Amino acid sequence: MRSLDTALLDNGILFLGAAETSQLQDQSYRPIDHSFTFAFRKESPAILVQSIEKVAIAPPKIIQPSPQLSVIPVAHTPSELPSLKTAKQLADRGQLHDAAQLCESILRADPTQADVYLLLGEVYQGLNQPKQAQQNFQKAIYLNPEAYEALVHLALLKEQEGDRSAAQRLKQRVQRIINDQNRSN
Numbered sequence: 001m002r003s004l005d006t007a008l009l010d011n012g013i014l015f016l017g018a019a020e021t022s023q024l025q026d027q028s029y030r031p032i033d034h035s036f037t038f039a040f041r042k043e044s045p046a047i048l049v050q051s052i053e054k055v056a057i058a059p060p061k062i063i064q065p066s067p068q069l070s071v072i073p074v075a076h077t078p079s080e081l082p083s084l085k086t087a088k089q090l091a092d093r094g095q096l097h098d099a100a101q102l103c104e105s106i107l108r109a110d111p112t113q114a115d116v117y118l119l120l121g122e123v124y125q126g127l128n129q130p131k132q133a134q135q136n137f138q139k140a141i142y143l144n145p146e147a148y149e150a151l152v153h154l155a156l157l158k159e160q161e162g163d164r165s166a167a168q169r170l171k172q173r174v175q176r177i178i179n180d181q182n183r184s185n
Contacts, residue, residue, distance in 0.1 A: 005042070014040045031111060038111055084116055091123050099123045114143035118150045130157055146177050 008014055014029065016038045029040040083106050090099035103120040106113065121136035134157050140150035155170035 008042050010042055012042050014042060016040070031108060033108075084113070084119065087116070087119055091119065091126070096123050096126045100127070112143060114140045114147055114150075117143065118147060118153075121150065121153060125153065125157075130161070133157060148174060148177055151177070 004014060013032065028043050030043055032039040032041055083102060087099045087102040087106070090096075090102060100120060100123045103116050103123065106116050107120070117136045117140035121133045121140065124130075124133035124136060134154060137150040137154040137157070140147045141154065144150075151170050151174045155167045155174065158164075158170060159167040
C-alpha cells in the first residue's frame, strides 16, 4: 500500500478489490460513490488541511434522538452493528427512505459489509427501484459469493425483467449452496 500511495498523484484514483479496502487506513483517501466499484481518491495535503480546519471551526451539532428510535433496544450480536439493526427495524416499520439513508451512511464508513448491501437491496426493492436493488444485491454477492438471500432476490429481479438465462444461472448457484450445506450437515 505504501508503494501505491507513493506512486499515486494527489487527486488520483485508487481502485481496490473488496478484500483490499480494509488495508487502506490512510486518512488521505476518500471513498468515491460509484456503482460496482471500491474506488478512493487520494486527496492533496492542502485539501486535507482545509477539511481539518473546517471541522475544527465548525460548531458541534447536537443531534436529538427521534422518539421513534429511542425505544429500539441497544443489545446486539457482535456480528451485527447497532446501526444495521436500526436500519432493519426502520425497514420493518416501513420507513424505507430512512433505512436507505442509514444503510448508505454505514457503507460510506465501511463499504465492505455484505449484509448492509443486502438490506439496502431489499429496501430499494420495497421502494420499487429495481436497478438500485440489483446493484446492491450484486455488491453483496461480490463480497460474499454465498449470500443466499442476495442470490435469490437477484434471480427474481432478473426473471421479472425477462432475463431468464441470468435468472437460471443464479438459481443454479443457489441450488449449489443448498447442496453444499446439506452435505456439510
